[in-house]
Amino acid sequence: MKVPFNDLSRAHEPLREEILRTIGEVIDDGIFIGGERVSKFESNFAKFCRKEYCIGIGNGSDAIELALRAYGIGQGDEVIAPANTYNATVAAIVAAGATPVLVDCDDYFNINPELIHRAITQKTKAIVPVHLYGRTANMNPILDIANSFGLRTIEDCAQAHGATYLSNITPIGETGAFSFYPTKNLGALGDGGAVVTDNGEVAKRVRQLGNYGQREKNVHEIAGRNSRLDTIQAAVLDIKLRHLEDWNNQRKDTACKYHNFLSDIDIRGLIHSYACIEDVSHLYVIQAERRDELRGFLASRGVETAIHYPTPIHLQEAFKSLGYKKGDFPRAEQFSKEVLSLPMFPGITDREIEYVSGKIRGFYSADR
Ligand SMILES: Cc1ncc(COP(=O)(O)O)c(C=O)c1O
Known part of the structure; x- marks a missing residue:
């Protein structure tokens, strides 16, 4: 698949x-x-x-x-x-x-x-x-x-x-x-x-x-x-x-399903959200220490993922003149190494969500 x-x-x-x-x-x-x-x-x-x-x-x-x-x-x-x-x-x-x-x-x-x-x-x-x-x-x-x-x-x-x-x-x-x-x-x-x-x-x-x-x-x-x-x-x-609300609801529903399938796995940041907000799940971002390995594992099993974003702003060539250096924004730097965005779009099927989640579970269970 x-x-x-x-x-x-x-x-x-x-x-x-x-x-x-x-x-x-x-x-x-x-x-x-x-x-x-x-x-x-x-x-x-x-x-x-x-x-x-x-x-x-x-x-x-x-x-x-x-x-x-x-x-x-x-x-x-x-x-x-x-x-x-x-x-x-x-x-x-x-x-x-x-x-x-x-x-x-x-x-x-x-x-x-x-x-x-x-x-x-x-x-x-x-x-x-x-x-x-x-x-x-x-x-x-x-x-x-x-x-x-x-x-x-x-x-x-x-x-x-x-x-x-x-x-x-x-x-x-x-x-x-x-x-x-x-x-x-x-x-x-x-x-x-x-x-x-x-x-x-x-x-x-x-x-x-x-x-x-x-x-x-x-x-x-x-x-x-x-x-x-x-x-x-x-x-x-x-x-x-006219369809935005419906699409947003589909995104929220997808996020919920991913969460249910993955909540017992130790992936940091999985459900991160403030209590008082309604997230419209533009992206479903997980945080994994062995992100690149997980990404390669998923790719080899047909699951396309993305990284938002691999380089924080202060380490981009374009903003060198601002004078920042590595270590200035440790959280942003950590996220850039660990975040992984899973497939997320209106029209994604339950089968696809289950397949993606199953492969992630597979990656972590191979460890045990
Ligand atoms: C957070 C954020 N800000 C600004 C933009 C810029 O929008 P645009 O690509 O329409 O110029 C984007 C989109 O790419 C974005 O994701």
Whole structure:
């Protein structure tokens, strides 16, 4: 048996006709940038996130960068971010002109609020918490710190569409940035992103920044650029948004099944989750000391896995100039050596989940 790490065709197959018909309608309309279909998706996604405004952006990286810039954050400012995240979070801070300041993670893979204080300086302007793997960062202490130091929070929600924290849906604070990269919980048929916010001024400025800095046609107030959600992508996302809750439930159900099959095995980090959050299981990440051996064992038995992420941000060549060194963020470094993401996608079958779990059990029982 072969189990892919991801298979997008299973979620798309039942929607294929509707998606193709809708793309045909967009071609007939002849409106490929902006228009009512983009506004409709923006309004529906804002509603889904229980926020006032949603602005479609070209991708999730730009969404983070433009949100930071909309708050006036840039050159000379410091922005706090986790050491355990995807490169794009930190690259977006750099793209905004600001300096990323990294913080190690807690037991749940996300930024550790207890370590944020010591990273704050006179130059700190914002925190970018990341809701990694589908579970929110521990937002209450983070928002408390942000409030007491007068910092902005821009949540990186790229992996957490619909995740909740104390019944609040992401973004938990004022503003969040989403990616609609195809494999995300809500994914486009290409690149896409959005900024979601309750702040009307920020919404206006993000829209302007992503549309050549125009206030109105040919009136360029600020040096913006072009980063918009295409009409075809917005139309497809609007169809897919109606299925997001169901897909998230399938992911949660899969996580539950993996957990039940594997809970008696000594794999650290298996059920890590705060009690007060609802994890949307973007990824199902286990933590195994002999990760690479386990990964090879699974691969040889047809199970595809992935690593999110093999190198923490501070050890990436791209961020060498930040001046960090090995040992600076021990938790992130440990995770990078031990995390393994199991197959997780809507449409995965019980047989596949059992097969994957069975092989993992096989790996550990061979030890005994
Ligand atoms: C945590 C995180 N932040 C940011 C991004 C960037 O999103 P995009 O690929 O749409 O630019 C991604 C997605 O790849 C991500 O996983």
